[in-house]
Amino acid sequence: MSQDTFPAHLVREDLRDFAGYSSARTSFAQDGDTPPTRVWLNANESGAPSLADPDGTSRRYPAPQPPALVEAFADLWATTPERVVVGRGSDEAIELLIRTLCRPGGDGVVITSPTFGMYAVSARLHGVPVIDVPQADDEPVWRVDIAAVAAAAREHGARVVFLASPGNPTGSVVPLREIAALTQELADQAVVVVDEAYGEFAAQRSAVTLLEEHPTLVVLRTLSKAHALAGARVGIALAHPDLAAVLRRVQAPYPVPEPVTRLALEALGEPAMRATREHVGQVLRLRDQVGRWLRDLDEVRILYTSEANFFLVRSVEPDALLGTLRRAGIAVRDMRHLPALEDALRITIGTGQEMDALRRAVAGATTIPESPDPLSPLVKESPA
Numbered sequence: 452m453s454q455d456t457f458p459a460h461l462v463r464e465d466l467r468d469f470a471g472y473s474s475a476r477t478s479f480a481q482d483g484d485t486p487p488t489r490v491w492l493n494a495n496e497s498g499a500p501s502l503a504d505p506d507g508t509s510r511r512y513p514a515p516q517p518p519a520l521v522e523a524f525a526d527l528w529a530t531t532p533e534r535v536v537v538g539r540g541s542d543e544a545i546e547l548l549i550r551t552l553c554r555p556g557g558d559g560v561v562i563t564s565p566t567f568g569m570y571a572v573s574a575r576l577h578g579v580p581v582i583d584v585p586q587a588d589d590e591p592v593w594r595v596d597i598a599a600v601a602a603a604a605r606e607h608g609a610r611v612v613f614l615a616s617p618g619n620p621t622g623s624v625v626p627l628r629e630i631a632a633l634t635q636e637l638a639d640q641a642v643v644v645v646d647e648a649y650g651e652f653a654a655q656r657s658a659v660t661l662l663e664e665h666p667t668l669v670v671l672r673t674l675s676k677a678h679a680l681a682g683a684r685v686g687i688a689l690a691h692p693d694l695a696a697v698l699r700r701v702q703a704p705y706p707v708p709e710p711v712t713r714l715a716l717e718a719l720g721e722p723a724m725r726a727t728r729e730h731v732g733q734v735l736r737l738r739d740q741v742g743r744w745l746r747d748l749d750e751v752r753i754l755y756t757s758e759a760n761f762f763l764v765r766s767v768e769p770d771a772l773l774g775t776l777r778r779a780g781i782a783v784r785d786m787r788h789l790p791a792l793e794d795a796l797r798i799t800i801g802t803g804q805e806m807d808a809l810r811r812a813v814a815g816a817t818t819i820p821e822s823p824d825p826l827s828p829l830v831k832e833s834p835a
């Protein structure tokens with residue numbers, strides 16, 4: 452198989468020539484012989500702006516893939532606009548990939564538990580079997596068994612493999628060479644999706660750097676975590692141009708609301724990007740600090756290494772720890788419903804103040820050593 456073509460047989464047979472919805476935006480083509488259109492009466496939009504939107508910026512249907520936003524993402528990831536599909540969070544990209552590549556009620560999706568819940572939810576909603584290849588718990592990291600993933604994908608005829616790297620809730624990364632090897636190995640059968648929702652917090656290079664060489668690789672990124680725009684619902688899939696084109700046709704007609712495009716463009720502009728990079732740096736420093744004192748707590752049995760903006764911990768008495776935090780008004784994620792995580796919590800790294808509140812709450816319930824080290828982080832005054 453040639454390195455630079457996407458194997459068309461991976462797309463659902465009944466969607467290979469599917470044109471998608473033909474909207475007023477996509478079906479009107481200006482030809483060179485006529486004067487430019489000045490009066491737009493082809494989409495039943497309002498002629499006058501809403502009082503809520505006096506400038507009328509939201510009066511018309513938006514472009515399905517706003518060109519400026521697509522360009523900005525392509526620039527950010529040093530790739531080309533044809534590879535970018537913008538959607539309503541990575542959640543939408545996950546669903547689009549499953550719907551595009553798996554027959555309803557058939558084929559299969561491989562996940563590696565413990566992992567992000569939306570892969571299985573989206574598969575289930577499409578009636579697609581989920582094949583779980585549990586990760587190895589190599590305290591203090593989790594390891595995806597790439598050979599086992601490849602074997603399971605083959606055995607069950609899976610069309611999509613989801614790898615979150617860094618993983619949620621594991622915080623561990625899948626090495627790039629393993630991602631490349633798996634993608635290569637399954638290239639005639641399945642698309643490998645690397646979900647990099649926490650990529651900004653990881654030391655490893657992005658899998659975006661593998662896209663050119665691996666047509667069946669897809670990388671997901673989001674504005675929900677490091678970029679602090681979870682409420683805006685913006686995520687992107689970076690894929691081979693042929694696959695990206697099919698994903699756009701499968702997608703609902705106007706996935707990116709106009710106010711969201713403005714917000715996202717602002718977030719990708721230089722001032723906001725500089726602030727985001729600073730903020731990420733701050734989270735990484737806090738991750739070091741908080742990791743050090745969390746690891747030393749009696750309540751914490753295992754603190755997993757994190758390449759993301761959270762910690763996964765196993766607690767000696769998770770009930771007591773959760774209760775302590777709840778009484779202090781602090782919510783952390785109880786992970787105990789997940790297989791292999793029957794004593795685990797996931798704690799987001801918030802602001803310095805929030806981390807101080809966490810530390811104080813846990814300290815209140817800890818038997819503080821007889822003669823505490825005056826410089827121990829548990830009792831030291833926090834920097835402003």
Ligand SMILES: *Cc1c(COP(=O)(O)O)cnc(C)c1O
Pocket residue numbers: 539540541542543567615618619646648672673674675676681684685686
């Ligand atoms: C938070 C998260 C996402 C983000 O989803 P959005 O829909 O973009 O908000 C995606 N994948 C993983 C693994 C996550 O933890």
